[in-house]
Amino acid sequence: MERLKEIINRGVLPGDDICIIEEFMPGIGSFSKNGVVRAAWIGVTAADLNTRTVHVKPVHKFPQLPERNSVVIGVVVLVKDEYAVIKIFEDLKGNRYLNGFTGVLHISQASDTHVKDLYEVIRVGDVVKAKVLNNNPPYNITIREPKLGVVLAFCGNCGSVLRKAGSNMLKCPKCGRMEKRKLSLDYGRV
Amino acid sequence: MGGKGEKPKLILEDGRRHDGRAFDELRKIKMQVGVLKNANGSAYVEFGKTRVVAAVYGPREPTLRHVVSPYRAVLRCRYHMAPFSTDDRKSPAPSRREIELSKVIRESLEPVVMTELYPRTSIDVFMEVISADGGTRTTSITAASLALADAGIPMKDLVAAVAVGKVDGVLVLDIDQVEDNWGEADMPVAATPALDEITLLQLNGTLTKDEFREGLELALKGIKEIYRMQKETLKSKYLQVEE
Numbered sequence: 001m002e003r004l005k006e007i008i009n010r011g012v013l014p015g016d017d018i019c020i021i022e023e024f025m026p027g028i029g030s031f032s033k034n035g036v037v038r039a040a041w042i043g044v045t046a047a048d049l050n051t052r053t054v055h056v057k058p059v060h061k062f063p064q065l066p067e068r069n070s071v072v073i074g075v076v077v078l079v080k081d082e083y084a085v086i087k088i089f090e091d092l093k094g095n096r097y098l099n100g101f102t103g104v105l106h107i108s109q110a111s112d113t114h115v116k117d118l119y120e121v122i123r124v125g126d127v128v129k130a131k132v133l134n135n136n137p138p139y140n141i142t143i144r145e146p147k148l149g150v151v152l153a154f155c156g157n158c159g160s161v162l163r164k165a166g167s168n169m170l171k172c173p174k175c176g177r178m179e180k181r182k183l184s185l186d187y188g189r190v
Numbered sequence: 191m192g193g194k195g196e197k198p199k200l201i202l203e204d205g206r207r208h209d210g211r212a213f214d215e216l217r218k219i220k221m222q223v224g225v226l227k228n229a230n231g232s233a234y235v236e237f238g239k240t241r242v243v244a245a246v247y248g249p250r251e252p253t254l255r256h257v258v259s260p261y262r263a264v265l266r267c268r269y270h271m272a273p274f275s276t277d278d279r280k281s282p283a284p285s286r287r288e289i290e291l292s293k294v295i296r297e298s299l300e301p302v303v304m305t306e307l308y309p310r311t312s313i314d315v316f317m318e319v320i321s322a323d324g325g326t327r328t329t330s331i332t333a334a335s336l337a338l339a340d341a342g343i344p345m346k347d348l349v350a351a352v353a354v355g356k357v358d359g360v361l362v363l364d365i366d367q368v369e370d371n372w373g374e375a376d377m378p379v380a381a382t383p384a385l386d387e388i389t390l391l392q393l394n395g396t397l398t399k400d401e402f403r404e405g406l407e408l409a410l411k412g413i414k415e416i417y418r419m420q421k422e423t424l425k426s427k428y429l430q431v432e433e
Binding site for chain 2: 011013014015016017029031033038040041042044058059060064065097098099100101102136137138
């Protein structure tokens with residue numbers, strides 16, 4: 001128990017030794033080399049006695065990358081017959097990605113019902129809320145949930161912001177044009 | 191650079207160097223982290239009149255698609271000297287020397303950065319020499335490793351670097367521009383003190399076997415001191431309440 005107090009709650013920098021591998025296995029933010037467990041980033045050490053691992057709670061804001069199952073906001077930059085490319089800018093936890101990441105939406109992930117044409121689901125310039133399916137770029141994303149989908153769209157005629165007019169239908173308040181989208185329940189709330 | 195005028199006296203009568211330092215004395219060192227607002231991590235390091243700013247961006251989506259690896263992040267380094275950093279204006283275009291140093295610096299950082307955790311991304315390190323007075327590559331490595339730690343990128347250890355030179359037949363630590371121009375040898379060394387590994391070793395000039403061993407020892411001694419300062423700098427910014 002004395003030794004445990006020495007190991008945990010200690011501020012560490014990259015390369016600082018935490019303990020030896022017989023005491024604890026390296027967890028997140030740590031690694032082992034030659035039998036010594038060391039910190040990989042700046043943070044405070046903590047131990048998990050069930051799995052007998054130590055990890056380093058980072059002082060930085062993590063993650064800096066989108067992760068599996070995180071909900072993100074992006075802008076559609078390209079729509080093809082079977083897939084669309086979306087530039088991801090931030091996630092709902094408030095992490096802003098400096099340069100954005102590329103997300104790919106396949107037609108099979110666009111809606112629960114049969115989709116004849118991806119252009120009836122999203123269009124270039126739409127702001128979408130989507131869920132990430134994998135852990136590294138290029139990210140595969142889905143909008144097959146009621147909360148996910150287009151949250152902001154612009155009229156293809158005059159460019160003004162479209163208003164919701166029934167389920168998955170949008171109407172332009174200026175020129176009266178009707179457009180089809182897969183809408184999020186949060187449409188208009190960005 | 192170099193070769194101008196008369197050779198100055200590099201070792202004075204009292205055994206001190208031309209700028210008054212002892213043979214195993216470092217220049218005055220200043221370190222700062224988090225100096226740039228828009229970078230993920232940044233650092234400023236000063237060794238006497240050599241000043242370097244380093245910035246780290248990433249892990250981010252690589253701008254060059256063809257360089258990505260599905261197994262790890264690519265580490266990209268750019269070492270650059272500002273046009274006003276030297277006595278004569280330096281062309282801002284990357285010279286042959288700068289391109290080579292970028293590669294050498296990248297290879298000295300690659301062993302510590304845990305790139306395998308971020309596949310298909312790139313981690314970009316930019317080092318800008320603001321003022322050059324010898325030892326710019328070692329100062330850049332020191333600054334880059336601080337900036338990487340400041341960005342929160344997982345790394346096995348901090349890298350510290352210093353150059354050892356031979357001037358007037360005496361091995362000296364942390365040589366400056368004058369000693370580099372007029373000395374007989376220049377040996378930059380980068381190492382990771384906690385892991386006890388050398389990540390960069392270059393030698394320009396000639397040293398005997400014994401001088402080489404002695405010089406390496408001297409460099410590692412200097413590196414330990416620089417490493418301690420790097421840790422203190424990070425500690426005072428991030429772990430102040432502690433201890």
